[in-house]
Amino acid sequence: MANGASSAGHVDNSIVIAAPYDLVWEMTNDVPSWPALFSEYASAEVLQHDGDTITFRLTTVPDDDGAQWSWVSERRMDKEQGTVRAHRVERGPFAYMEIFWEYRPTAEGVRMRWVQDFHLNPGAPLDDAAMEERMNRNTVIQMERIKELVEQRAQRS
Template sequence: MPRIENSIVIEADAGHVFDVTNDIARWSEIFDEYSNAKVVSQEREGRWSEIVFELTNAEGASWRSWRILDHRELVAVAERRDPLYPFRYMHLRWTYQQVPEGTLMTWVQDFELDEKFEVPLETVLERMNVHTRHNQAGIKRKIESGAVRP
């Protein structure tokens, strides 16, 4: 099972970083790649939230995802749902740990490519790593500058 794991330290409180990065309705302003982020359903019960949402990228491709948030432990678990292609599955886990410098934000993506997808795995891994690091650096810049708030 291929895995991408990337971390970054953001000079802000972990709860703040968690809230900003899991505000799905604002992902089009937080992430450079999304032209639209639409929350389809959202429920919260105590420390848990469940969100179903639809993302559209700059090229116009859309997909639906599901996410569970643990507001006490500051963990988000998610999966891409429909369409899955070019993946057979895509599972994500985002964690937020308070450290002396601020928040250590770690994103883990476990996935398997669809056998019909013709791009080599090594190329996909390289692209995903570059893409994830770019997104994390952008979020760091926006949070630390005060450009985005919960």
Template sequence: MPRIENSVVIEADARSVFAITNDIGRWPHLFDEYSHAKVVSEERDGRWTEILFELTNPEGSTWSSWRLLDHRELTAVAERRDPLFPFRYMHLRWSYQQVPEGTLMTWVQDFEVDDAFDVPLPTVVERMQLHTRQNQAGIKRKIESGV
């Protein structure tokens, strides 16, 4: 099971970073790979928020995802739902920890590539590592600049 794990420190309060990065409606502004984000359902029950949503990339591909936010522990767990391809599964965990410099934001992605996907696993891992680092750097820049 491949795992991608990356962290970045953002000079902002952990609760603010958690709220901004888990606001699905902001994702087309925070991430370059989403042209549209639509919340299908959202239920909040005290400490927890469960969200079903759809994402669309600039090429027009759309997929659905599920996300569970823990507002007390400042964590989010998520999974890609439909369609899964090019993955057999994609599970994510985002955590936010207050540190003296601001917020340590860590993203962990556990996944398995579908056997029918024709890109070699080392290439997939390399691309995902690079893409995750670019996304985190972009989010850091946007939050710290107040965009």
């Protein structure tokens, strides 16, 4: 965790995608394509790409009030180990946001797991518990969408 702090918010979700490992990896780590893969992102702008590390800006689709959120993240990918580690560079309301993605082949396909550890700053619009609940709800939606899109691509291949 950031600065040795323990996690105040923790989200851990996974889904099995019935598709080859290489396709799951390629589609879910192609950051510029995320606006088509995730329903929550309006844009994904690559700021720097150096080997397996990418720095990028995400901007959300407008919420019900018309507000959009934007932040910069850095992502380090290790395809051989099946892991991705990321963190927000521009943290906004977060004191820290650390993200771990894990990909594991199974008999049914690839188990994709997302773990997010975070803590919100005092004065943020939500507390850690409310953000954890929101993230758990949204992660399930996004994972189901990704599963459907990747499996559709696998069937066409």
